[in-house]
Amino acid sequence: MPSPPSRWTLRSKLLASMLALFSVIMLATGALTLLETQRYLERGLVSDLSTVLSRVDVDRDRDGRTLPPRGRGDRPGAPGGGDVLVLGLKADGTVATTASGVAINAVVNEDREDDVLDARQVRRIARADVGTQPRRVEIGGDVGTYLLKADTLPGGSRLIVGVSTHPVDELLAKLLALVAGGTMLGLVAVGVGGTVLIRRSLAPLDRVAATARRVSDLKLDSGQVALAERVPADDADPNTEVGQVGLALNTMLDNVESALHARQESETQVRQFVADASHELRTPLASIRGYAELTRRESEPVPPTVTHAIGRVESEALRMQVLVEDLLLLARLDAGRPLEREPVDLSLLAVNAVSDAHAASPDHVWELDLPEEPVEVPGDQARLHQILANLLANARTHTPAGTRVITRVRPEGSLVRISVNDDGPGVPDAVQATVFERFTRGDDARTRNGGSTGLGLSIVAAVGQAHGGRVEMSSRPGDTTFSVLLPAE
Structure with a gap:
């Protein structure tokens, strides 16, 4: 049709x-x-x-x-x-x-x-x-x-x-045939000539559209962005209609480039502040924990209320220290600091991570689904272990006791998939679009057994991207899966 x-x-x-x-x-x-x-x-x-x-x-x-008369010459x-x-x-x-x-x-x-x-x-x-x-x-x-x-x-x-x-x-x-034939020939001539003329006349508009398409293919959501694409000066003549479009596009690109530079500078300042603040907070937090532990070792009798208060100080200092370490890690990843590149046995990491999760929450049902042969990827072993630990901690924190959690490692062509599946209540629909963003929490719809900084899954995404991979999530009540896909080579 x-x-x-x-x-x-x-x-x-x-x-x-x-x-x-x-x-x-x-x-x-x-x-x-x-x-x-x-x-x-x-x-x-x-x-x-x-x-x-x-x-x-x-x-x-x-x-x-x-x-x-019958004479031929006289005929009327x-x-x-x-x-x-x-x-x-x-x-x-x-x-x-x-x-x-x-x-x-x-x-x-x-x-x-x-x-x-x-x-x-x-x-x-x-x-x-x-x-x-x-x-x-x-x-x-x-x-x-x-x-x-x-x-x-x-x-x-x-x-x-x-x-x-x-x-x-x-x-x-x-005469009718001549008019019809002339019209048909004229239509052919106008069609061919018009096509050529229109194509030549709209060629500047094609170049403007090509510039817009190249700009639309650029990744502008993060990082340093250089908008070198511009409409050529010949196609940005304000005296023509197409030139006005090209000039307007160039002006818009100039404004976008200025805004992106301003955004990049602001993000750099914020990241630097977070990194500096996290670094500076590590020392006083370590001191607070040290003095709290020293107080508990005091030989003189300490009132129970003071003992409880010191315990709470030590607990919150430890929690704050974890938050500071997470923020410092994210700041370093944002800054593009290179990670170690060495063969890492993901099967062994999964065994260790599940064992730790079982010790931390024996009320959950922890299962492993691994291939017969070990699966290796190049990367930073500590950071890859942190991916598994954070995914299991997310399942432990946001699901009730008795939830079945399955950890899988599977090769998929040129990639390796690490997935953690649980049969808990699922991620709320309102949170699914931003679940990997920083300080996102789904506590309104999922059972919360412990504190959460809202940085665990964002660290998973950042570490996965730093290894050249990506993260995925699918969730509905009774079936939630978080996956990380990493390059196999």
Whole structure:
């Protein structure tokens, strides 16, 4: 099914408009030409008919005969050429005769002997009721169509004289064919020429669109972005419509580039601040934990309330230290610091991570699904272990006791998939789109057994991307899977 005109390309619309306009002009011009030519030729036919009738009348008055002389040179042929019909009809519709008994019934032909109308053709002319006004009558047979006019004879008879319309009809048919053929040839010429001209005229717009497509393919969501693409100066002339579009696109790209530079500077400052703050906080947090532990080792009796308070200080200091370490790791990954690249046995990492998770939460059901052969990838062993630890901690923290958690490692072509699946309540729909962003929590819909910084999954995503991989997540109640795909080589 062809697409509607509203979905046509600009080239198609312009070409269709040109062809439609040309067709309307040619058809209107051709129609007016044909009508005017027809009127002119028919006026000529009427004039020829009047001339022929006057000749017949003159011959009749001069010789006392009604039928024209039989001599070839004296025949009353049409002034414009063509056959002439002469027919006498009595009042009862029969063919009249001259005084000498010759039937007044003939078609005077310039190239052959005169033809005589048959009875059927005579009846057709009689039924046409030809009068003093010219009338076209289809006589039939080989005679064709004639323009007829009648004159009254003595005794109530009529003398009908006609001129053949064949020359006029033939000329009009040729003119119609010429107009139609010229229109078709013109449409072909306009179609080919218009396509070339439109293509050349829209070439600057194509170059502007190509620039916009190249810019749209750039990754602009993060990192240092250089927008070197611009519309060429020749296509950014403000004096043309396409140039105005190109100039507007260049101006927009300049503004976008400035905004991206400002964003990059702001992100760099924030990351540097987080890195510096995290680094600076490590020392006082270590001191707080050290003094808390030292207080608990005091030999003198300590009141229970003080012991509880010191325990809480130590616990919160440890939690804050974990948060600081996570922030410092993310800041280093954002800064693009290279990771170690050495073969890492993911199967062994998965065994160790699941063993740790079982010790931390024995109420969950922890299972392993590993291939028979060890699976290795190049990467940083500590960071890859952190991926598994964070995924298992996420399942442990946000699912109730008794939840079944399966850890799988599977080669998939040039990639290796690490996945953690649980049959818990699932991730809320409102959180799924941002689950790997920093400080995202799903505590509103999932059981929370312990504190969460909201950085665990963002570290998984950052470490996976730093290894050249990606993260995936699918979740519905009773089936939630977090996956990390890493290059196998």
